[in-house]
Amino acid sequence: MLDALHAIVCEVERDRSLDRPEQLRERIRAMDRLEDLWLHVPEGETPAAGAVMNILRRRAKARHAALAEIQRRLCDGIRHAIVQGAGAHALRGWLHHDDLREPWGYDHLDALIGDVLSLDEPASVAALEAEMVFYQPTPVRHVLDLIHRARLGRDDVLIDLGSGMGHVPLLVSICTEAQACGIEREEAYVNSARRAAEALGIERATFLAQDAREADVSRGTVFYLYTPFTGEMLRQMLDRLHAEARRRSIRVATLGPCTPAVAGESWLRAAGEPDAGRVTLFRSVA
Ligand SMILES: C[S@@+](CC[C@H](N)C(=O)[O-])C[C@H]1O[C@@H](n2cnc3c(N)ncnc32)[C@H](O)[C@@H]1O
Structure with a gap:
Protein backbone atom coordinates (compact mmCIF):
# COMPACT_ATOMS: atom_id res chain seq x y z
CA MET A 1 0.00 0.00 0.00
CA LEU A 2 2.69 2.48 1.08
CA ASP A 3 4.76 1.67 -1.98
CA ALA A 4 1.82 2.25 -4.30
CA LEU A 5 1.07 5.64 -2.68
CA HIS A 6 4.70 6.63 -2.77
CA ALA A 7 4.78 5.77 -6.47
CA ILE A 8 1.77 8.01 -7.21
CA VAL A 9 3.20 11.01 -5.37
CA CYS A 10 6.62 10.58 -7.02
CA GLU A 11 5.05 10.21 -10.46
CA VAL A 12 2.95 13.39 -10.15
CA GLU A 13 5.86 15.33 -8.62
CA ARG A 14 8.19 14.25 -11.40
CA ASP A 15 5.80 14.88 -14.29
CA ARG A 16 6.56 18.52 -15.08
CA SER A 17 4.48 18.37 -18.27
CA LEU A 18 1.51 18.85 -15.91
CA ASP A 19 2.68 22.42 -15.32
CA ARG A 20 2.02 23.31 -18.95
CA PRO A 21 -1.40 25.03 -19.11
CA GLU A 22 -2.46 23.01 -22.16
CA GLN A 23 -2.15 19.73 -20.22
CA LEU A 24 -5.57 20.42 -18.75
CA ARG A 25 -7.05 16.90 -18.83
CA GLU A 26 -3.91 15.32 -17.41
CA ARG A 27 -3.51 17.99 -14.71
CA ILE A 28 -7.10 17.62 -13.50
CA ARG A 29 -6.67 13.83 -13.39
CA ALA A 30 -3.45 14.17 -11.42
CA MET A 31 -5.12 16.59 -8.97
CA ASP A 32 -7.98 14.13 -8.48
CA ARG A 33 -5.51 11.30 -7.79
CA LEU A 34 -3.66 13.39 -5.21
CA GLU A 35 -6.87 14.47 -3.53
CA ASP A 36 -8.04 10.88 -3.41
CA LEU A 37 -4.82 9.96 -1.74
CA TRP A 38 -5.09 12.34 1.18
CA LEU A 39 -8.83 11.89 1.60
CA HIS A 40 -9.07 8.13 1.46
CA VAL A 41 -5.76 6.71 2.58
CA PRO A 42 -6.07 5.03 5.98
CA GLU A 43 -3.79 5.88 8.88
CA GLY A 44 -0.64 3.72 9.02
CA GLU A 45 -0.86 0.50 11.02
CA THR A 46 2.30 1.27 13.03
CA PRO A 47 3.69 4.65 14.21
CA ALA A 48 6.43 4.40 11.59
CA ALA A 49 3.93 3.71 8.78
CA GLY A 50 1.75 6.58 10.09
CA ALA A 51 4.70 8.96 9.91
CA VAL A 52 5.43 7.95 6.32
CA MET A 53 1.73 8.42 5.44
CA ASN A 54 1.84 11.92 6.89
CA ILE A 55 4.87 12.81 4.81
CA LEU A 56 3.18 11.45 1.67
CA ARG A 57 0.02 13.41 2.48
CA ARG A 58 2.02 16.62 2.89
CA ARG A 59 3.82 16.06 -0.40
CA ALA A 60 0.53 15.29 -2.15
CA LYS A 61 -1.01 18.51 -0.80
CA ALA A 62 2.00 20.60 -1.80
CA ARG A 63 1.99 19.30 -5.39
CA HIS A 64 -1.79 19.70 -5.56
CA ALA A 65 -1.49 23.33 -4.43
CA ALA A 66 1.10 24.02 -7.14
CA LEU A 67 -1.16 22.51 -9.83
CA ALA A 68 -4.19 24.39 -8.45
CA GLU A 69 -2.23 27.63 -8.79
CA ILE A 70 -1.59 26.83 -12.48
CA GLN A 71 -5.33 26.22 -12.91
CA ARG A 72 -6.14 29.49 -11.13
CA ARG A 73 -3.88 31.50 -13.45
CA LEU A 74 -5.30 29.76 -16.50
CA CYS A 75 -8.90 30.49 -15.44
CA ASP A 76 -8.09 34.10 -14.51
CA GLY A 77 -6.74 34.55 -18.04
CA ILE A 78 -9.89 33.09 -19.60
CA ARG A 79 -12.15 35.17 -17.34
CA HIS A 80 -10.23 38.30 -18.26
CA ALA A 81 -10.65 37.51 -21.99
CA ILE A 82 -14.42 36.99 -21.52
CA VAL A 83 -14.74 40.30 -19.67
CA GLN A 84 -12.85 41.97 -22.52
CA GLY A 85 -15.51 40.60 -24.90
CA ALA A 86 -13.45 37.87 -26.58
CA GLY A 87 -16.51 35.58 -26.58
CA ALA A 88 -15.88 32.10 -27.93
CA HIS A 89 -12.23 33.02 -28.59
CA ALA A 90 -11.67 33.15 -24.84
CA LEU A 91 -12.38 29.42 -24.67
CA ARG A 92 -11.02 28.40 -28.06
CA GLY A 93 -8.40 25.74 -27.74
CA TRP A 94 -9.74 24.59 -24.37
CA LEU A 95 -13.12 23.18 -25.24
CA HIS A 96 -13.14 20.05 -27.38
CA HIS A 97 -16.42 18.23 -27.44
CA ASP A 98 -15.33 15.13 -29.29
CA ASP A 99 -15.92 12.40 -26.70
CA LEU A 100 -19.56 11.70 -25.88
CA ARG A 101 -19.16 7.95 -25.40
CA GLU A 102 -19.47 8.37 -21.63
CA PRO A 103 -22.85 10.12 -21.29
CA TRP A 104 -22.82 10.82 -17.56
CA GLY A 105 -20.26 12.02 -15.07
CA TYR A 106 -18.08 15.11 -15.07
CA ASP A 107 -14.59 15.62 -16.45
C1 LIG B 1 -31.42 18.46 -13.82
S1 LIG B 1 -31.35 20.17 -13.33
C2 LIG B 1 -30.90 20.95 -14.85
C3 LIG B 1 -30.07 22.21 -14.66
C4 LIG B 1 -29.68 22.96 -15.92
N1 LIG B 1 -30.74 22.98 -16.91
C5 LIG B 1 -28.46 22.37 -16.58
O1 LIG B 1 -28.66 21.59 -17.51
O2 LIG B 1 -27.32 22.64 -16.19
C6 LIG B 1 -33.08 20.54 -13.16
C7 LIG B 1 -33.38 21.94 -12.60
O3 LIG B 1 -34.75 22.25 -12.83
C8 LIG B 1 -35.24 22.98 -11.73
N2 LIG B 1 -36.71 22.86 -11.73
C9 LIG B 1 -37.45 21.77 -11.39
N3 LIG B 1 -38.76 22.03 -11.56
C10 LIG B 1 -38.86 23.31 -12.03
C11 LIG B 1 -39.95 24.14 -12.42
N4 LIG B 1 -41.21 23.72 -12.36
N5 LIG B 1 -39.68 25.38 -12.86
C12 LIG B 1 -38.39 25.84 -12.93
N6 LIG B 1 -37.33 25.09 -12.57
C13 LIG B 1 -37.54 23.84 -12.13
C14 LIG B 1 -34.54 22.35 -10.53
O4 LIG B 1 -34.54 23.24 -9.42
C15 LIG B 1 -33.14 22.09 -11.11
O5 LIG B 1 -32.31 23.21 -10.88
Whole structure:
Protein backbone atom coordinates (compact mmCIF):
# COMPACT_ATOMS: atom_id res chain seq x y z
CA MET A 1 0.00 0.00 0.00
CA LEU A 2 2.69 2.48 1.08
CA ASP A 3 4.76 1.67 -1.98
CA ALA A 4 1.82 2.25 -4.30
CA LEU A 5 1.07 5.64 -2.68
CA HIS A 6 4.70 6.63 -2.77
CA ALA A 7 4.78 5.77 -6.47
CA ILE A 8 1.77 8.01 -7.21
CA VAL A 9 3.20 11.01 -5.37
CA CYS A 10 6.62 10.58 -7.02
CA GLU A 11 5.05 10.21 -10.46
CA VAL A 12 2.95 13.39 -10.15
CA GLU A 13 5.86 15.33 -8.62
CA ARG A 14 8.19 14.25 -11.40
CA ASP A 15 5.80 14.88 -14.29
CA ARG A 16 6.56 18.52 -15.08
CA SER A 17 4.48 18.37 -18.27
CA LEU A 18 1.51 18.85 -15.91
CA ASP A 19 2.68 22.42 -15.32
CA ARG A 20 2.02 23.31 -18.95
CA PRO A 21 -1.40 25.03 -19.11
CA GLU A 22 -2.46 23.01 -22.16
CA GLN A 23 -2.15 19.73 -20.22
CA LEU A 24 -5.57 20.42 -18.75
CA ARG A 25 -7.05 16.90 -18.83
CA GLU A 26 -3.91 15.32 -17.41
CA ARG A 27 -3.51 17.99 -14.71
CA ILE A 28 -7.10 17.62 -13.50
CA ARG A 29 -6.67 13.83 -13.39
CA ALA A 30 -3.45 14.17 -11.42
CA MET A 31 -5.12 16.59 -8.97
CA ASP A 32 -7.98 14.13 -8.48
CA ARG A 33 -5.51 11.30 -7.79
CA LEU A 34 -3.66 13.39 -5.21
CA GLU A 35 -6.87 14.47 -3.53
CA ASP A 36 -8.04 10.88 -3.41
CA LEU A 37 -4.82 9.96 -1.74
CA TRP A 38 -5.09 12.34 1.18
CA LEU A 39 -8.83 11.89 1.60
CA HIS A 40 -9.07 8.13 1.46
CA VAL A 41 -5.76 6.71 2.58
CA PRO A 42 -6.07 5.03 5.98
CA GLU A 43 -3.79 5.88 8.88
CA GLY A 44 -0.64 3.72 9.02
CA GLU A 45 -0.86 0.50 11.02
CA THR A 46 2.30 1.27 13.03
CA PRO A 47 3.69 4.65 14.21
CA ALA A 48 6.43 4.40 11.59
CA ALA A 49 3.93 3.71 8.78
CA GLY A 50 1.75 6.58 10.09
CA ALA A 51 4.70 8.96 9.91
CA VAL A 52 5.43 7.95 6.32
CA MET A 53 1.73 8.42 5.44
CA ASN A 54 1.84 11.92 6.89
CA ILE A 55 4.87 12.81 4.81
CA LEU A 56 3.18 11.45 1.67
CA ARG A 57 0.02 13.41 2.48
CA ARG A 58 2.02 16.62 2.89
CA ARG A 59 3.82 16.06 -0.40
CA ALA A 60 0.53 15.29 -2.15
CA LYS A 61 -1.01 18.51 -0.80
CA ALA A 62 2.00 20.60 -1.80
CA ARG A 63 1.99 19.30 -5.39
CA HIS A 64 -1.79 19.70 -5.56
CA ALA A 65 -1.49 23.33 -4.43
CA ALA A 66 1.10 24.02 -7.14
CA LEU A 67 -1.16 22.51 -9.83
CA ALA A 68 -4.19 24.39 -8.45
CA GLU A 69 -2.23 27.63 -8.79
CA ILE A 70 -1.59 26.83 -12.48
CA GLN A 71 -5.33 26.22 -12.91
CA ARG A 72 -6.14 29.49 -11.13
CA ARG A 73 -3.88 31.50 -13.45
CA LEU A 74 -5.30 29.76 -16.50
CA CYS A 75 -8.90 30.49 -15.44
CA ASP A 76 -8.09 34.10 -14.51
CA GLY A 77 -6.74 34.55 -18.04
CA ILE A 78 -9.89 33.09 -19.60
CA ARG A 79 -12.15 35.17 -17.34
CA HIS A 80 -10.23 38.30 -18.26
CA ALA A 81 -10.65 37.51 -21.99
CA ILE A 82 -14.42 36.99 -21.52
CA VAL A 83 -14.74 40.30 -19.67
CA GLN A 84 -12.85 41.97 -22.52
CA GLY A 85 -15.51 40.60 -24.90
CA ALA A 86 -13.45 37.87 -26.58
CA GLY A 87 -16.51 35.58 -26.58
CA ALA A 88 -15.88 32.10 -27.93
CA HIS A 89 -12.23 33.02 -28.59
CA ALA A 90 -11.67 33.15 -24.84
CA LEU A 91 -12.38 29.42 -24.67
CA ARG A 92 -11.02 28.40 -28.06
CA GLY A 93 -8.40 25.74 -27.74
CA TRP A 94 -9.74 24.59 -24.37
CA LEU A 95 -13.12 23.18 -25.24
CA HIS A 96 -13.14 20.05 -27.38
CA HIS A 97 -16.42 18.23 -27.44
CA ASP A 98 -15.33 15.13 -29.29
CA ASP A 99 -15.92 12.40 -26.70
CA LEU A 100 -19.56 11.70 -25.88
CA ARG A 101 -19.16 7.95 -25.40
CA GLU A 102 -19.47 8.37 -21.63
CA PRO A 103 -22.85 10.12 -21.29
CA TRP A 104 -22.82 10.82 -17.56
CA GLY A 105 -20.26 12.02 -15.07
CA TYR A 106 -18.08 15.11 -15.07
CA ASP A 107 -14.59 15.62 -16.45
CA HIS A 108 -11.80 18.17 -16.89
CA LEU A 109 -14.05 20.45 -18.98
CA ASP A 110 -16.49 20.73 -16.07
CA ALA A 111 -13.60 21.52 -13.73
CA LEU A 112 -12.37 24.26 -16.09
CA ILE A 113 -15.79 25.83 -16.72
CA GLY A 114 -16.67 25.57 -13.01
CA ASP A 115 -13.61 27.69 -12.22
CA VAL A 116 -14.14 30.09 -15.12
CA LEU A 117 -17.79 30.75 -14.27
CA SER A 118 -16.92 30.75 -10.58
CA LEU A 119 -20.49 30.06 -9.45
CA ASP A 120 -21.09 30.15 -5.73
CA GLU A 121 -23.12 27.18 -4.53
CA PRO A 122 -25.96 28.35 -2.24
CA ALA A 123 -25.73 27.07 1.33
CA SER A 124 -29.37 25.95 1.29
CA VAL A 125 -32.18 25.58 -1.22
CA ALA A 126 -35.93 24.97 -0.93
CA ALA A 127 -37.31 21.43 -0.98
CA LEU A 128 -38.52 20.21 -4.37
CA GLU A 129 -42.13 19.37 -5.11
CA ALA A 130 -43.01 15.92 -6.45
CA GLU A 131 -42.01 15.49 -10.14
CA MET A 132 -39.33 18.23 -9.93
CA VAL A 133 -35.81 16.96 -10.57
CA PHE A 134 -32.99 18.08 -8.25
CA TYR A 135 -30.23 20.28 -9.58
CA GLN A 136 -27.31 18.84 -11.47
CA PRO A 137 -25.64 20.70 -14.30
CA THR A 138 -25.44 19.38 -17.84
CA PRO A 139 -21.88 18.05 -18.34
CA VAL A 140 -20.01 20.68 -20.36
CA ARG A 141 -19.28 18.28 -23.25
CA HIS A 142 -23.05 18.01 -23.85
CA VAL A 143 -23.50 21.80 -23.73
CA LEU A 144 -20.78 22.08 -26.38
CA ASP A 145 -22.48 19.40 -28.44
CA LEU A 146 -25.76 21.34 -28.19
CA ILE A 147 -24.05 24.59 -29.19
CA HIS A 148 -22.31 22.88 -32.09
CA ARG A 149 -25.31 21.02 -33.49
CA ALA A 150 -28.01 23.66 -32.89
CA ARG A 151 -25.95 26.24 -34.79
CA LEU A 152 -27.40 29.05 -32.72
CA GLY A 153 -27.35 32.40 -34.49
CA ARG A 154 -27.97 36.00 -33.48
CA ASP A 155 -31.74 35.63 -34.03
CA ASP A 156 -31.98 32.70 -31.63
CA VAL A 157 -33.11 32.86 -28.03
CA LEU A 158 -32.29 29.68 -26.15
CA ILE A 159 -34.43 29.14 -23.05
CA ASP A 160 -33.15 26.65 -20.49
CA LEU A 161 -36.22 25.37 -18.64
CA GLY A 162 -35.03 24.66 -15.10
CA SER A 163 -31.64 26.31 -15.50
CA GLY A 164 -30.09 25.67 -12.07
CA MET A 165 -27.01 27.85 -11.64
CA GLY A 166 -27.06 28.80 -15.30
CA HIS A 167 -24.15 26.92 -16.94
CA VAL A 168 -26.09 26.44 -20.17
CA PRO A 169 -27.28 30.05 -20.76
CA LEU A 170 -23.88 31.39 -19.65
CA LEU A 171 -21.92 29.14 -22.00
CA VAL A 172 -24.36 29.73 -24.87
CA SER A 173 -23.99 33.48 -24.54
CA ILE A 174 -20.19 33.28 -24.30
CA CYS A 175 -19.81 30.90 -27.24
CA THR A 176 -22.51 32.11 -29.67
CA GLU A 177 -24.25 35.29 -30.76
CA ALA A 178 -27.62 34.05 -29.48
CA GLN A 179 -29.53 35.40 -26.51
CA ALA A 180 -29.99 32.94 -23.68
CA CYS A 181 -32.43 32.86 -20.81
CA GLY A 182 -32.53 30.57 -17.81
CA ILE A 183 -35.78 29.95 -15.96
CA GLU A 184 -35.35 28.38 -12.55
CA ARG A 185 -37.72 28.08 -9.59
CA GLU A 186 -34.93 28.19 -6.98
CA GLU A 187 -34.11 31.84 -6.39
CA ALA A 188 -30.73 31.10 -4.78
CA TYR A 189 -29.54 29.43 -8.02
CA VAL A 190 -30.84 32.34 -10.08
CA ASN A 191 -28.99 34.83 -7.89
CA SER A 192 -25.81 32.83 -8.30
CA ALA A 193 -26.22 32.76 -12.10
CA ARG A 194 -26.89 36.51 -12.21
CA ARG A 195 -23.79 37.26 -10.13
CA ALA A 196 -21.68 35.11 -12.48
CA ALA A 197 -23.09 36.89 -15.56
CA GLU A 198 -22.43 40.29 -14.03
CA ALA A 199 -18.87 39.43 -12.97
CA LEU A 200 -18.08 38.27 -16.51
CA GLY A 201 -19.86 41.20 -18.20
CA ILE A 202 -22.26 38.82 -19.97
CA GLU A 203 -25.33 40.80 -21.02
CA ARG A 204 -26.93 38.30 -23.41
CA ALA A 205 -27.77 35.83 -20.62
CA THR A 206 -30.73 36.64 -18.38
CA PHE A 207 -32.30 34.66 -15.57
CA LEU A 208 -35.84 34.46 -14.21
CA ALA A 209 -36.76 33.04 -10.82
CA GLN A 210 -40.04 31.41 -11.72
CA ASP A 211 -41.83 28.15 -12.29
CA ALA A 212 -41.01 27.33 -15.93
CA ARG A 213 -44.60 26.29 -16.59
CA GLU A 214 -45.83 29.80 -15.80
CA ALA A 215 -43.05 31.87 -17.35
CA ASP A 216 -43.32 33.95 -20.51
CA VAL A 217 -41.58 31.83 -23.13
CA SER A 218 -42.78 33.79 -26.15
CA ARG A 219 -39.23 34.99 -27.06
CA GLY A 220 -37.75 31.49 -27.20
CA THR A 221 -36.65 29.85 -30.43
CA VAL A 222 -34.84 26.87 -28.84
CA PHE A 223 -36.02 25.27 -25.58
CA TYR A 224 -33.58 23.14 -23.63
CA LEU A 225 -34.66 20.52 -21.09
CA TYR A 226 -32.11 18.55 -19.10
CA THR A 227 -35.03 16.64 -17.57
CA PRO A 228 -36.09 19.38 -15.11
CA PHE A 229 -39.34 17.61 -14.23
CA THR A 230 -41.30 14.50 -15.06
CA GLY A 231 -44.90 13.25 -15.26
CA GLU A 232 -47.75 15.77 -15.25
CA MET A 233 -45.35 18.71 -14.88
CA LEU A 234 -43.51 17.73 -18.05
CA ARG A 235 -46.89 17.24 -19.75
CA GLN A 236 -47.96 20.79 -18.82
CA MET A 237 -44.69 22.27 -20.09
CA LEU A 238 -44.94 20.36 -23.37
CA ASP A 239 -48.50 21.65 -23.82
CA ARG A 240 -47.20 25.21 -23.32
CA LEU A 241 -44.49 24.64 -25.90
CA HIS A 242 -47.01 23.09 -28.28
CA ALA A 243 -49.13 26.25 -27.97
CA GLU A 244 -46.01 28.31 -28.88
CA ALA A 245 -45.34 26.02 -31.82
CA ARG A 246 -48.80 26.70 -33.23
CA ARG A 247 -47.77 30.35 -33.61
CA ARG A 248 -44.22 29.86 -34.94
CA SER A 249 -41.66 27.19 -35.61
CA ILE A 250 -39.60 26.29 -32.54
CA ARG A 251 -36.88 23.84 -31.65
CA VAL A 252 -36.61 21.70 -28.52
CA ALA A 253 -33.41 20.10 -27.24
CA THR A 254 -33.44 17.41 -24.56
CA LEU A 255 -31.00 15.39 -22.50
CA GLY A 256 -31.73 12.53 -20.13
CA PRO A 257 -34.89 10.59 -19.28
CA CYS A 258 -37.34 13.23 -20.59
CA THR A 259 -36.13 12.45 -24.13
CA PRO A 260 -38.45 9.47 -24.85
CA ALA A 261 -41.48 11.46 -23.57
CA VAL A 262 -40.61 14.41 -25.80
CA ALA A 263 -39.96 12.05 -28.71
CA GLY A 264 -43.55 10.83 -28.34
CA GLU A 265 -44.97 14.29 -29.17
CA SER A 266 -46.59 14.19 -32.60
CA TRP A 267 -45.88 17.92 -33.21
CA LEU A 268 -42.11 17.42 -32.90
CA ARG A 269 -39.66 15.70 -35.29
CA ALA A 270 -36.29 14.56 -34.01
CA ALA A 271 -33.16 15.18 -36.03
CA GLY A 272 -31.83 11.60 -35.94
CA GLU A 273 -32.64 8.80 -33.53
CA PRO A 274 -33.68 10.15 -30.08
CA ASP A 275 -31.06 9.19 -27.49
CA ALA A 276 -31.42 10.01 -23.78
CA GLY A 277 -27.61 9.81 -23.40
CA ARG A 278 -26.86 12.77 -25.61
CA VAL A 279 -28.60 15.96 -26.67
CA THR A 280 -31.49 15.23 -29.03
CA LEU A 281 -32.72 18.09 -31.21
CA PHE A 282 -36.36 18.36 -32.26
CA ARG A 283 -38.11 20.77 -34.59
CA SER A 284 -41.82 21.59 -34.48
CA VAL A 285 -43.92 20.61 -37.48
CA ALA A 286 -46.93 22.56 -38.65
C1 LIG B 1 -31.42 18.46 -13.82
S1 LIG B 1 -31.35 20.17 -13.33
C2 LIG B 1 -30.90 20.95 -14.85
C3 LIG B 1 -30.07 22.21 -14.66
C4 LIG B 1 -29.68 22.96 -15.92
N1 LIG B 1 -30.74 22.98 -16.91
C5 LIG B 1 -28.46 22.37 -16.58
O1 LIG B 1 -28.66 21.59 -17.51
O2 LIG B 1 -27.32 22.64 -16.19
C6 LIG B 1 -33.08 20.54 -13.16
C7 LIG B 1 -33.38 21.94 -12.60
O3 LIG B 1 -34.75 22.25 -12.83
C8 LIG B 1 -35.24 22.98 -11.73
N2 LIG B 1 -36.71 22.86 -11.73
C9 LIG B 1 -37.45 21.77 -11.39
N3 LIG B 1 -38.76 22.03 -11.56
C10 LIG B 1 -38.86 23.31 -12.03
C11 LIG B 1 -39.95 24.14 -12.42
N4 LIG B 1 -41.21 23.72 -12.36
N5 LIG B 1 -39.68 25.38 -12.86
C12 LIG B 1 -38.39 25.84 -12.93
N6 LIG B 1 -37.33 25.09 -12.57
C13 LIG B 1 -37.54 23.84 -12.13
C14 LIG B 1 -34.54 22.35 -10.53
O4 LIG B 1 -34.54 23.24 -9.42
C15 LIG B 1 -33.14 22.09 -11.11
O5 LIG B 1 -32.31 23.21 -10.88
